[in-house]
Amino acid sequence: MTGSIAQEMEELLRAALHPTHLDIINDSTLHHGHSGDDGSGESHFTIVIESKAFDGVSRLQRQRMVNAALHNIPGERVHALAIKARAPGEHKGG
Structure with a gap:
């Protein structure tokens, strides 16, 4: 995880x-030059969260x-967000 x-x-x-558990990737x-790439280096993320x-x-x-x-971040400040959310004890597939 890097960036503001x-x-x-x-x-x-x-x-x-x-x-x-929380990973923000x-x-x-991987999407440089594709749709939604705004050149900021912070346009596409995956969140892996257990709660x-x-x-x-x-x-x-x-x-x-x-x-x-995340309020206004998805859709306004980040183009794409993949979310893998699970409860403790669930398998890690998403």
Whole structure:
């Protein structure tokens, strides 16, 4: 994780969802020159997050919870965001 947007995302997710595991992976270099690449080096991310807040929550609702925690970042400041959200004890597939 590097950059100001990645750091801001980490702070927001930690405050809102209290994750037991959090990885924010900057995938922007993989999309250089593609649609949505704004040249900032912070346009595409993958978030891998594990939180007790996801216990008994559907995959769609987990995605919504992450997006809500990130406020205006997805769609306005970041072009693409892949989210892999799980509750503690779930397999790591996403």
